Amino acid sequence: MGTQGRTDAGSTAERILDIGEQLAQKRGFNAFSYADVAAELDVTKAALHYHFAGKAELGEALLNRYVKRFAEALEVIDAEHVDATSKLFSYAELYLKVLQQQRMCLCGMLAAEFETLPGPMRAIVIRFFEDNETWLSRVLTQGRQEGTLRFTGTTRETARFVVSTLEGAMLVARPFGDIGRFRKAVSSLISCLGGQ
Numbered sequence: 001m002g003t004q005g006r007t008d009a010g011s012t013a014e015r016i017l018d019i020g021e022q023l024a025q026k027r028g029f030n031a032f033s034y035a036d037v038a039a040e041l042d043v044t045k046a047a048l049h050y051h052f053a054g055k056a057e058l059g060e061a062l063l064n065r066y067v068k069r070f071a072e073a074l075e076v077i078d079a080e081h082v083d084a085t086s087k088l089f090s091y092a093e094l095y096l097k098v099l100q101q102q103r104m105c106l107c108g109m110l111a112a113e114f115e116t117l118p119g120p121m122r123a124i125v126i127r128f129f130e131d132n133e134t135w136l137s138r139v140l141t142q143g144r145q146e147g148t149l150r151f152t153g154t155t156r157e158t159a160r161f162v163v164s165t166l167e168g169a170m171l172v173a174r175p176f177g178d179i180g181r182f183r184k185a186v187s188s189l190i191s192c193l194g195g196q
Contacts, residue, residue: 013051013061015041020062025103029059029121030113056118059110063124066106070094070128074135084143085190088162091136092186095166099173099182108167133159143193150194158193165189 019040023032034045034055041047052058077090098105107128114122136159143149151158169185 012041012043012047016048016051016058017062017065020058021066021106022103024059024062025098025101025106025109028113029110030116034058056121059118059121060124062106063110063121063128067124067128067131071131074132083148084139084146085148087139088136088143088149088190088193089186091139091162092166092189095170096179096182096186099170100179102174102177104170104174105167108170111167129163132163135159136162140193148194151192162189162193 016037019037020032023036023040034048037058038045038048048058052061073094074091077087081087081090095105107125110117110121110125111129114125117125133156137155140149140151140155140158140162144151144155165185166189169182169189173179173181173185
C-alpha cells in the first residue's frame with residue numbers, strides 16, 4: 001500500500017509536469033497559472049502545491065525534465081546516425097516534432113520571457129542552449145573532418161547559428177500554421193552548411 005501511494009504521487013506529479021509543459025509551450029510560462037493546470041487535471045490548487053510548492057518550483061522541474069529528455073534524444077541521434085549531415089537533419093526533426101504539436105521549444109519560449117523568470121530557471125535555459133551548442137559543435141567538427149560540411153567561422157559560432165535559425169524558424173512558422181516554412185528553413189540551413 002505504501003508503494004501504491006508513492007506511485008500515485010509520482011504519476012500525479014508527472015501529469016502536472018505534462019500539463020505545465022504543454023501550457024508553457026503554447027502560451028508561455030507567464031501566461032498560465034496554477035488554476036489553469038488544476039482545471040486541466042480536475043484537481044485542486046492545493047493538490048498542485050503538494051507536489052510543487054510554487055510556480056517557480058514547477059518551472060524548474062519542467063525545465064530540468066525538458067533538458068534531460070532533449071539530452072537523451074541527442075544521445076539517440078549519436079547512436080543511430082553515423083554521418084554529420086544526417087545528425088543535423090535528425091536534430092532539426094526534434095524541433096519539427098514539437099512544432100507539429102502546435103508548440104514551441106520550451107527553452108525557446110522561455111527565452112522570450114527570460115527577464116521575468118526566477119534565477120534558477122534562467123540558469124537552466126542558458127544551460128540548455130549551451131549544451132546544444134556543445135553537441136552541435138561536435139557534429140560540425142565531425143562534418144568538417146568528413147568533408148561533408150563546409151562553413152566559415154568556428155564550430156561554436158556555427159552551432160549558435162544553427163540553434164538560432166531553428167528557434168527563429170519555429171517562431172515564424174507558428175503564426176502561419178505552416179510546417180512547410182520550417183522544413184524549407186531547415187533545408188536551406190543544411191544546404192548553407194554544405195550538407196545535402
